[in-house]
Amino acid sequence: MTDLGAFLESARARIDDALDRAVPPLGTPPPLLHEAMRYAALAPGKRLRGAVVLATCDLLAGETDAAAALAGAIEMVHAASLILDDLPSMDNATLRRGRPALHHAFGEANAILTSVALLNLAFETIARAEAFRPAVRVEMGGRLARAVGADGLVGGQVADLAATGTRLGLEGLEYVHSHKTGALFLAAAEIGALAAGGKDRDLRALLGYAKNLGLAFQITDDLLDYSGSPETTGKDAGMDRDKTTFVDLCGIDGARRLVDELIDTSVSALQPFGRRRARLVALAELVRVRDR
């Protein structure tokens, strides 16, 4: 196994462990809610956003043991966003992570409320992460709130839904996905860096890395959605039929060229970090070839 493969494997295990400890056990009242929270948060996943937290923390020589809880919080937010994306009033998906989407398993109202519960648990987890100074925790919470809200995931999702059935240009599509996907990658990188005592200049450099990585990741998602099947992606195929995708706008080769450009830009933003950047570079290279 490559160094990156071993890192991702160990990150996933540590994040799953953090999620298992943070989400209250089955049976906690109300039982249905906690069953749904665990179903959504502990569903098998790559935990890539959480791995970004651990990798950026390690980049700045931070203590990744304490950062695992923060990585778990980022993954709670990601799980919460997937629940909403899948709702009947949004993508109306049936499958997620190889299992019935949450509203199919628990009903629509419970799905919405589970999403909100996971989001709150993420904020609570950060607020209670006592290994970090209060000033650091408050900065993490503020950045996470911004990444999720109207200028982040939610804004991207509203714009995405508004554009469904219409034809977006490249600029519009980049708006949607830099918010819908990029913002949480960015928050993950920032939170990992803050956990390691990162300064403003570190966060600025990581902005270039994470934003471009997040967008490249979304484009490879489009490429996978175009060519993939539920067996390989764990979600419904062809969900993007009514939506403009990067593949629609640029073709397969053009979308791959765009991924190449974004990954190149992403990697070059890491220059200031010297040799410690190797793992984040390898992660970006992995995203580059996800669909190939």
Place this chain on the structure above:
Amino acid sequence: MTDLGAFLESARARIDDALDRAVPPLGTPPPLLHEAMRYAALAPGKRLRGAVVLATCDLLAGETDAAAALAGAIEMVHAASLILDDLPSMDNATLRRGRPALHHAFGEANAILTSVALLNLAFETIARAEAFRPAVRVEMGGRLARAVGADGLVGGQVADLAATGTRLGLEGLEYVHSHKTGALFLAAAEIGALAAGGKDRDLRALLGYAKNLGLAFQITDDLLDYSGSPETTGKDAGMDRDKTTFVDLCGIDGARRLVDELIDTSVSALQPFGRRRARLVALAELVRVRDR
């Protein structure tokens, strides 16, 4: 106008002003989202939970000017929770605060996302409230997250929906409403007290005040829903038809007796605060007679 009347009037104006400043202006992209956020957050309301923030801050001789932003954050959470309560998959309400419910005005998906955006803005507002030390802000954020999540509003709402169409006992009904309504009153009191540098013993005393006040408030809501019309309440009448209410379990006189008991308990919890408690006492007395 009584002293309390003047306070509530001025609190409402200050909170509305804080909301107006915190929620980005119309036209901010995506425009639809910001229009919906303003529609929901700035809809006419009593701002009672926000007033609790200012009143508890004042109780402990805190600086209420800086606390207005926090009161606005509590009202954002309240507005976010009303949006979800009204959804087709939950209460399926048509009217709220005298106007079409948000999903009728903006569609269901946008309503859900607006709720999430307001919730995040509340956390961001607290994280950025620089008048308060980071340790205070982080404590406020943690308590708010707990009040909203699985052990608070969301837990109460899940239990409420699960019980729809069944008959709850008094204990079950108290569980629902101490979470669904009481938790945010409690967070409001805690955040106001923390803003004034309140200590653990202050917060513990306010727990007795706010929890009982919140539950009494819910019972008076049941009484108003039982006897009220959309013209007076600004929401659909008889929405509780499929739900157990305190009026069902105790009758009108019994429900009023319960309100009396809760308000008495609430008021006596304020004993340690001496003469400064007068305003919070008056607020509780106002809740006592809301429906009479």
